[in-house]
Amino acid sequence: MSITMYQASVPVFVQFLKGLSGVLDKAEAHCTAKKSDPLAFTSARLIADMFPLARQVQIACDFAKGVTARLAGVDVPAWEDGEKSIPELKARIAKTIAFVEGFKPADIDGTEGREITLKVGGNPMTFKGQAYLLMFGMPNFYFHAAAAYSILRANGVDIGKRDFMGPVPGM
DSSP states (O other), X not given: OOOOTTTTTHHHHHHHHHHHHHHHHHHHHHHHHHTXXXXXXXXXXXXXXXXXXXXXXXXXXXXXXXXXXXXXXXXXXXXXXXXXXXXXXXXXXXXXXXXXXXXXHHHHTTOTTOEEEEEETTEXXXXXXXXXXXXXXXXXXXXXXXXXXXXXXXXXXXXXXXXXXXXXXXX
């Protein structure tokens, strides 16, 4: 049995974005229980030269919408990166899920060989669709989602791998 480009992208993005939203729910509950400022979480970093939580969430969302749009051959929507609070970040995740879920298998399947060119660090990079998805898009998405999770975990939020993964279909 083979897996399609759609199956390898849209449902995976949605599952992990729901997980990301869930860990933000737990972060908010943690702040309420500890009477701490949630903005301290959204500006927290794992280490000084890494992006803070808010930016990690924004970038994870950007990869989900960007990869999906590019595979489908449509323009990537430009969204402001002004979210600072947990509710604002959750709204961005919800908007990203809605955008990604707007694509159907016919929009994505068969794009393995589609040429995709984008600028990375100011330099153009060209990929074939399958390599773009599996070797660039998904690893970057996972990196930023995992960094967001790790920031919360390092700051005392009681979350685990199941929270990171989100709701697994069929379980």
